[in-house]
Amino acid sequence: MSRLEHDFLGEMSIADDVYYGIQTRRAMENFTISGITLAEFPAMITALALVKKAAAAANMELGCLPHDVGEAICAACDELADGKLHDQFPVDCIQGGAGTSTNMNANEVIANRALELLGHAKGEYAYCHPNNHVNCSQSTNDVYPTALRLALYDKLGGLLADMAHLRRGFEIKAEEFAEVLKMGRTQLQDAVPMTLGQEFGAYATTLGEDMLRLREARKLLLEINLGATAIGTGINAPEGYAALATEKLARFSGLPVVLSANLIEATWDTGGYVQISGVLKRIAVKLSKVCNDLRLLSSGPRAGLNEINLPRLQPGSSIMPGKVNPVIPEVVNQVAFDIIGKDVTITLAAEAGQLELNVMEPIIAFNLFTGIRRLGNAFRALQDRCVAGITANSEHCRELVEGSIGIITALNPYIGYENSASVAKEALESGGSVVDIVLAxxxxxxxxxxxxLQPEKMARPSSAAPQKP
Known part of the structure; x- marks a missing residue:
């Protein structure tokens, strides 16, 4: 069974069992790009539903929408926000038209569900029309970015939780390894002693700093342009609609959204997305550095540093028996590379806007959504499949300290510079250990x-008062 729908381009047969309509079908045919549909991003569908509900509520209050139609639209939006009918969003996330296909997908699904609630059949748009009623006082150019901001705000909250999960994991390891003495290294050369706990504590600290930066950038998403309609002038929207719709959206979403002071600027501005992407890149770069450290510290087991052991998860070679690779840090490295590349795409897309609109927001949205999801998965995998199971080779770490020339720097305050220089020279020439030479x-x-050589003195030398010879 099917129904016949039309737009100004012509007619098309639509299956009776679907809630989307002709404009969604056209987009399905035109945009076979990523294979990733809106249905895979429920936060965006929920956000669209909240925006449409806020618009309907404002329109009813201002007398622009019949109450029975408006109430049916609100009820349909509530169902979408509850997770229903998400399979009715088959449009590819990467699309032309500045998000028009996404907006019309939402308009058609909401209209057809509202029609059912009103006792009509799908497609009987005389009673509830996707454009005339569901899209009343709106444009894609204010609906799409507003929904995108709400959805991103939600997803970044999830990412912050994922980051906190890994940060706590590093904090636990910092406590566990607090007494494990090891050599610090600069430029891959022996430097001065520290504890493994200090090293892991620094990883926790760097994650905490990035979380602060992400929270700061996330706040930018709370400024919206709902009511701007096409270009920011508010054409086709009644007086007072923008402020009222924003007030309704704040109540329905539970978020302190505010209306931008200049809706023309807000309609084309994508600076907030650029800033968020930059913070995600910062997070990715630093996370990748930490993974590089974990791979180095666990290298070996016989011919590398071998200061820590990563969980043994899977055989690492089809030809070398017994080989186990640091697969989790490796996959997180690759996610970081992807995030860095996405930042380039987002930057170019933000720059590509012209005049009163940036039509490239779909690729910005796609890269932010997929990037946030992959980063979150990476944080969870790194903690649950790697960091939680890390153990320390404490004795080996101490042997490296005692065998290192770098230890002489820590002994310098106690035996003097001349003695230290002489001991270092002999150790380098003879291959002997600093400790043995000092004792001899x-x-x-x-x-x-x-x-x-107690960890608290070696790793925190300022806590001990050196006795000069």
Whole structure:
């Protein structure tokens, strides 16, 4: 069974069991690009429903929409917000038209569900029309960016939770490894002693800093242009609609959204997306650096640093028996590369706007949504499949400290610069250890060395008062 629908381009047969209409069908045929549809981003569908409900409520109050139709539209929107009919959003996320296909997909689904609630059949648009009623006082150019901002705000909240999950994991490891003495390294060369706990504590701190930056950028999404209609002048919307619709949206969404002071500027401005993308890139870059560290620290097990052990998750080679690879840090590295590339795309798309509209917002939305989802998955995988199971090779770490020339820097305040330089030179030339040479020269006793090599003194030298020779 099917129904016949028309637009100004012609007619098309639409299956009776679907809630979308002719404009959605045209978009399905035109945009076979990513294979990823709106249905895969329920936060965007929910946001569209909230925007349409706010618009309908404002239009009813201002006398622009019959109450029975408006109430049916609101009820249909509530169903969408509850997760129903999301399978009726088959439009590809990457599309031309500045999001018009997304907006019309929502208009048609809401209109046809509202028609059912009113006792009519799908497609009987004389009683509830996708454009005349569901899209009343609106344009894609204010609906799409407003919904996008609400959806991104929600998804970033989820990402912050994923980041907090990994940060806590690093904090737990920082406590667990607080007494594990090891060598710090700069330029991949021995530097001075520290604890493994300090190293993991720094990872937790850097995540916390990035979370602060993300929260700051997230607040930009609360400024919206609902009521701007086509270009920001509010054409076809009644006086007072923009403020009232924004007030309704704040109540329905539970978010403190505010109307932009200049709706013309807000309609073409994509600076908030650029800033969020930049923060996501920052997060990705630093997360990738941490994964590089984990791969280095676990390298070996015999011919590398081998200071930590990552969980053994799967065989690492089809030819080398017993080989296990750091697969989780590796996959997180690759996600980071993807986020960096997405930032370039978002930057170019934001720059590509002309005059009163940026038509490239769909690719911005697609890259932000997919990037946030992949980053969140990466944070969870890194914590649950890697960091939570990391163990320390404590004795090996200490042996590396005692065998390192770099330890002389920590002993310098106690044996003096001249002695330190002489010991370092002998150690380099002979291959002997600094500790053995210091003991052989009787510069310090074994008891003194043991005391000086305690993690709290080696890793926090300012807490101990050096005794000059």
């Amino acid at each position: 020269r009787k510069l310090l006793s074994r008891e003194q060395l043991d005391a000086l």
